[in-house]
Amino acid sequence: MSITQITREFLGLSSDTKPTNVATGSKFIELDTKKVFIFDGSSWYLNPMPVMVTDSLPTGSNIIGKVGIDFGNNGVSIVGSLYKDLALAVEGINMAAGATVWGNYIDNVQWVRNMIIMYSSDQAFDIYLGRRNMSGNSDANGWITGLSAGANTRCMSTANNSNQTALLGYSARFGVKNTAAVANTYARAYIQLMGL
Amino acid sequence: MDSLIERLNENGLIDEQGNIILEKYENGSYQAVDRETFTGFFGTTDYSYLQLAAADQGKGYTRFFDAWHELGIV
Numbered sequence: 543m544s545i546t547q548i549t550r551e552f553l554g555l556s557s558d559t560k561p562t563n564v565a566t567g568s569k570f571i572e573l574d575t576k577k578v579f580i581f582d583g584s585s586w587y588l589n590p591m592p593v594m595v596t597d598s599l600p601t602g603s604n605i606i607g608k609v610g611i612d613f614g615n616n617g618v619s620i621v622g623s624l625y626k627d628l629a630l631a632v633e634g635i636n637m638a639a640g641a642t643v644w645g646n647y648i649d650n651v652q653w654v655r656n657m658i659i660m661y662s663s664d665q666a667f668d669i670y671l672g673r674r675n676m677s678g679n680s681d682a683n684g685w686i687t688g689l690s691a692g693a694n695t696r697c698m699s700t701a702n703n704s705n706q707t708a709l710l711g712y713s714a715r716f717g718v719k720n721t722a723a724v725a726n727t728y729a730r731a732y733i734q735l736m737g738l
Numbered sequence: 739m740d741s742l743i744e745r746l747n748e749n750g751l752i753d754e755q756g757n758i759i760l761e762k763y764e765n766g767s768y769q770a771v772d773r774e775t776f777t778g779f780f781g782t783t784d785y786s787y788l789q790l791a792a793a794d795q796g797k798g799y800t801r802f803f804d805a806w807h808e809l810g811i812v
Binding site for chain 2 (some may be wrong): 602611630637638639640641642643644645646672674680681682723724725726
């Protein structure tokens, strides 16, 4: 089977050679194994989320960190829309102290439960999440706060009470907040959420 | 503060959350600050252009105050 590119996502078989001339954060889905791989800029790594509902579940409480079986999901990631990733890129923007750059809403994300978020910034920042339901009611909360400059990947679960703000409404958007007491120019701040 | 918010709202500079929109970008995204943070920085002023600008002290709001001044908001 040939590999098909859908924007930054690739479909293929486990026997296919995964491309390496792709953007960081690209996703490769093995149709025969149902496994999802993420490209980190140099190599593909297996998405640690338990997306295979037919797999045998791992045992123990520390295997998949904060996601999945620890919170009664029986190791099943509820699939909202695999192709509705949410992202925000901020480049070369001077942000006032305490200000937030908000991206645009993306719709139809109501069933994302477990997710992976990748982020990178050259300045300290908070990640904000804005939600809006089908009636137009909206809110906004600090989701992952106190982040230092650098890159990271993190699993999040809305089943964890401490992360209830991650429950998405009909529409969702990201914000990057300058947490410094002075203005800062953000040469780069990237957030990508892979809803699973 | 209320009169400032009213004038900002009249100029389309209050978002759906009630935040103060500081700068809009071409793709629809924008930079904003919540009222609590803004009041914490500038609540001791009378929200006049001169006092706002004097209270900025590196916080990066001066260029937005300049724009508001040109629009007659402050």
